[in-house]
Amino acid sequence: MAFTGPAEPLPCPGFPSKPSRSIQGEEWKHRPPYKIQTEAEFGPIKWRGKCLCGRVAYILKREKPLNAKYCHCRGCQVAHGAPLQWATIFHKNEMSFIHGSSNLVFYSSTHKSQEYGLPTKVSCGNCRTPIMDEGRNVCLIFPQSIEVEGSNDERRRKMELLRPTCHIFYESRMTDVPDGLPKWRGMENDSDRLDGQGNRIDGPSQ
Known part of the structure; x- marks a missing residue:
């Protein structure tokens, strides 16, 4: 039997609020994070990142993110x-x-459109590396594109700053992840907590 897919759009957990329509013209180019500015104007750089082909590159001035999630x-x-x-x-x-x-390039999974509108998925138009999901106030940046120099061990130590604090939508997991991090059936702090095997629990998540 052929799979026809879900009747409703796939969920967008990073931005659960109602999406906005597209921003008129190219206004988005004149505000962060797209606004062109020198590194001196931007401030001290903590991380650098780029896509697979190198055409898109970005910098970050916060060392530890506001949060990180799987x-x-x-x-x-x-x-x-x-x-x-x-x-x-x-x-x-x-x-x-x-x-x-x-x-x-942009893609709105809500509107199934490449027209810019929040929230939107952002990727390189050449190599298609996913860069981030942009919401109204924050960006969900995919740290695989962040460049970290040094040996494999040194890179892992530095990347600990970006380590996730929890798993969300764990009920839909493809495999169990017994890593000791809290796990949520849906959104963090707004759904049941689960153990590593997906069972509902009342105590701290495993």
């Missing part, structure tokens, strides 16, 4: 071609594209 919802699985999405949350003014913003 998302197991079906929408993230399909969009990333992976069992889960790892996202780090930053304010928009803490990120700046230093080149390649003209190569960015």
